[in-house]
Amino acid sequence: MNTTAKKPTIQTEPVEVAPGIFRLTVPVPFRSLRAVNLWLLADGDGFTMIDCGWGDEETIDLLEDGWAEVLDGKPVTRLIITHFHPDHAGNCRYIGDRWGLRPKMTQLEWMAANAAVKSLYSDDYELRGTFWAENGASDELIDLYRKETVLYDTGVRLTDGFERIVPGDRFTIGGRDWLVMTGQGHSPDLVMLYCEADDILIAGDQILPKITTNVSVWPWEPLADPLKEFLDTLDRLERVLTDRTFVLPSHREPFHNATARIAELKHHHAERLDLVMELLPEGEARTAGALLEPLFSRELDGHQVNFAMGEALAHLNRLMFEGKLIRSEDDDGIIRFSRVSR
Template identity: 45%
Template sequence: MTPQLEYPFNTLPAIGETLPVAPGVHWIRMPLPFALNHINLWLIEDGDGVAIVDTGYGLDTTREAWNTILDGLGKPVTQIIVTHCHPDHLGLAQWLSEKTGADVTMTHGEFLAGHALWHQLPGYNVPAMLAQFRRHGLDEARCQALDGRGNAYKRGVPELPSSFRRLLGGDTLAIGGRGWRVITGFGHSPEHASLYCEAAEVLISGDMLLPRISTNVSVFAATPNDDPLGRFLDSIRAFRQLPETTVVLPSHGSPFRNIGLRVDQLVEHHDARCAELLAACTGPRSAGELLGILFPRELDTHQVMFAMGEAIAHLNHLEHKGAVCRLVGNDGILRFVKNN
């Protein structure tokens, strides 16, 4: 029989409600205004209080749901842990911190990246992103559509914490009398923090391991030659060390078991993507020209941003492996061609 992921829960928590998924761990599901229409957040019982893991996108409906949940808890929030800086995770961290009095806890890399995106610092702003996309051959109509969105990050993260408690990979957080080990991962974001509790056999994976979709891996304009896909693959392979009985609590989709199988599936997925691109690079091709190979479906403007970042990431990965080389045409566009 072909191995499959095991999904131990048949029901989803309604907005404003929680669902137990392990002793002392509760699942929350909040809305997102995108094609990917939900995010999972987590509560961990912490003595006489509760710790929050991730906070949701800056929507009034999410604030209302949090108000309902917090009113029903009847206990204080001890800490607010953010896995990474993306708006659906960091979005309401400062609002929750002000509301509950709890500190925000996250890695240094995610704190700084959040501020870089929010304040539109060089290499992390819309003009830099568009310059990178144009250099990689994205058509002008799509670039103009992206430009028209402005700073979309700030809409999802209305305000940012100005201070935080720092997490480091290998740290152990004491929550509810149990240890939660911080596992940092790279490629999806600068210094993503997953949390593993051996006693509860639970991994809060954030976006590093998702059961049904592949995590976005993009190249920032600030680091145009980086290999985030290589970093991501190295990061998820490390999860193979965890027991197969571990319940993985992902940020999107349902909790699942059989962690090693999911890692293998994701590695195979990205290998296949790279193979498709390599086969298409018998002559010089840009990321913009190759976008339809990786994403043959119709993409909205929000999805184009992620798709371009991912196309560049795969081409950079092939270059780092020595499979392709990059050329700059007379038009200034970067193209990649297969090495003989």
């Protein structure tokens, strides 16, 4: 397994994006993402930190450099982790030990992290490979998956305990009041923080600019409907956010106008659902694997095989729950989808 994929050069100097809010960007070993944004919020005698970065020596050095530059001799006094994914939770243990903190997370994200770090749940390598094969991924793609997928436990170390946060909690950080909201579809219960007075959203992976958030069906819940959960979350956000909201996303650049981006994301998924229907002619049954080439024009690396298969299935399952497709587990052990005949 290739766990040392070459990382691109990125701008890692901390930048103050709003008064008292600093962005620290660190690299991740995933080709399509390149980097993850961590946030340091000035908070009286200390700082609140949001997310941890992928866990390796290079990132730890960048954290130490960033702290030296931003903290002005003050400590990190609070750590909030948006969700369990390795680029967000990786250095949990290091940061926890360094500053004497337990991370604040939702209970579901904490549980997911603890399972994944033991190669269970989202990180059951064999289970995933079998599931992609059952869903029609080619032998070539399965080989690529086996060679290149990046395993969770190579980049994540957790603390022994956590502190639970739930939607509706409020944090006062540096004089700003932040409301905890959570989102589903990308990960089990992802935390976002919204400051209504200044109209700023710390978005995690829920709303990203330029790229779309991965929304996948995973092998342990083959009948999940994560696309519905993701779109429902966007509906909830749309009622709160504005066309002026300053969005601080976990990947790529901060941007203004949350509602315009939400509209784009909804449009994107509506188009993808239409495309999937077009790829399933009346009377023919197809696997998710058979849809990958038309759905994903770019060449996939082995780690992206997971996201491509998961996303194809998320759209297929959504159409099934809309009553447009039938899912069948056939005698050859392969899962296929076909149109409901009119």
